[in-house]
Amino acid sequence: MLMRTSKRHRAVWIQARRTATAASLGVLLLNGACGQGGRGGASGAAGDGETLEASTTLAWRPCVAPGLTTEAACVDFEVPEGPEGGTVSLFVMKIASDGNAREPDPVVLLAGGPGQSGSLTYPGFAESLRRALPSRDLVIVDQRGTGRSSALACDLDDDFGAQTKVEFDMDGLEACAKSWPHDPKNFTTEAAAGDLEALREAMGAPQLNLLGGSYGTRLALVYARLYEPHVRTMVLDGVAPPTMALPSSFAEDGQAALDRLFDDCRDAPGCAAQFPDLRSLFSEALRQNGQQQAPVIFVHPRTGEAIEVPLTETVFASGVRGLLYSPGLSALLPMIIAAAAEGDFVPFLNALVALGDPPEPMMDLGLMLSVLCAEDLPRIDPAAYEERWNQTFLKSSMYDLFASGCDRWPVEAVPASATAAVEVSTPTLLLSGALDPVTPARWAEEAARTLDASTHLVVEGSGHGTLSNPCVTQIAAEFIETREVSDESKECLAGLRRPPFFVDAKGPAH
Helix, strand or coil: CCECCCHHHHHHHHHHHHHHHHHHCCCCCCCCCCCCCCCCCCECCCCCCHHHCCCCCCCCEEEECCCCCCCEEEEEEEEECCCCCCEEEEEEEEECCCCCCCCCCCEEEECCCCCECHHHHCHHHHHHHHHHCCCCCEEEECCCCECCECCCCCCCCCCCCCCCCCCCCHHHHHHHHHHCCCCHHHCCHHHHHHHHHHHHHHHCCCCEEEEEECHHHHHHHHHHHHHHHHEEEEEEECCCCCCCCCCCCHHHHHHHHHHHHHHHHHHCHHHHHHCCCHHHHHHHHHHHHHCCCCCEEEECCCCCCEEEECCCHHHHHHHHHHHHCCHHHHCCHHHHHHHHHCCCCHHHHHHHHHCCCCCCCCECHHHHHHHHHHHCHHHCCHHHHHHHHCCCCCCCHHHHHHHHHHCCCCCCCCCHHHHCCCCECCCEEEEEECCCCCCCHHHHHHHHCCECCEEEEEECCCCCCCCCCHHHHHHHHHHHHHCCCCHHHHHHHHHCCCCCCCCECCECCC
16 A cells, blocks of 8 residues: 555556556556546537437447547447346447448457456557458447446545555445445346347447457457357457456466566576576565565655655565566566665656556456456365465465455356356457466467367567557458458567567666
């Protein structure tokens, strides 16, 4: 938990820590995707939508979103909440194709998390994808419980942020759940898939092309299992299949990514010369954090304000894991680790600030807990993982955090069928970042075992989320159009590499 010295600075760190949470959980997929125009990232007055070619059952209205150079159409679409009755309002944004011919099957963008707002995440990426797919509309949906779709936000900003978080405010969690006008039990992946099907019917689309990132890949797979005839293609970036019980694998996959960083530093002459034994330096950095008796005084690099930061071994480990998501930020890690080993934590804290400072919170914690506590945590026996977790730098910290939250979150475990492997024949492109600390290639390979028509590409130099690279975006667009990946289109992947490591504040070896 961060201790702030002013209300103004408190607001800055609330936003920075929310972004850190998204990065740590593998939900911050694409660069430049934060919206600026309201809770749903889009704004506009109601209108008849006739010029936007609205369907006969949806009252689309003009709206705008940062990152888009074209006007979009938005609608609030009512769907049933659950068997007890009630409704949930879904916020949907449509970006019309700009080609002369329009295909009837749109591309639907599914955000990560669980808990990430699609309308805040995807408008910037949609702009580049629209140019690559001029004949198809792009549709962005705020999943139920996120963004402007009855968001379950849970404003627990006093200490929630994965880089600094060690426990939940249990009373705050209970109060959040009780204050929400919906039942958290109705906010599952299968329920969200049902919402997509209702939307498809209302739009009159014969099929959908699903593009999901991180948790959005699970939602896409579950939709395909339930409604396979209505899926034309799937592009899954950073694959988190339903069989993956979050966060049981986080410690081991995070350790594998850190080991890869150590090896890559050893194989890079400049990094190896500056940090000849980075593994030992990391062990010393953890020890230094474990011995902290007083908060570190940190001057915020943007505001110039002083903050007291009580660092611990767990806080440092979680922060390192968050930085591993981004190849650009992980290029700083050797320098950060070496400084921390000497008791200097300023570079580490500066890097946490660089993880992001969004104008609006992108994650809704209540939806995250509704999914994880119903679908994932019930499948995890901590005793079965204890020995493996203890061999990692994160140990059991990620499991302990969410297990404590789930103890007080009012949901029920879903049936086993909801988390079974998905067996479909839908043409599917699986994308994995070679440096990904949370959804590495092994999870795409697991999903592919039951996908009869899948292609898996591992992207060198990429962390969690590969579609921010123009080369990969073009490959994905080609796949959506042709349902294949040509050898020619893959040629651009050969030149992708991890960014060079910083050896000091001036940059890479010089």
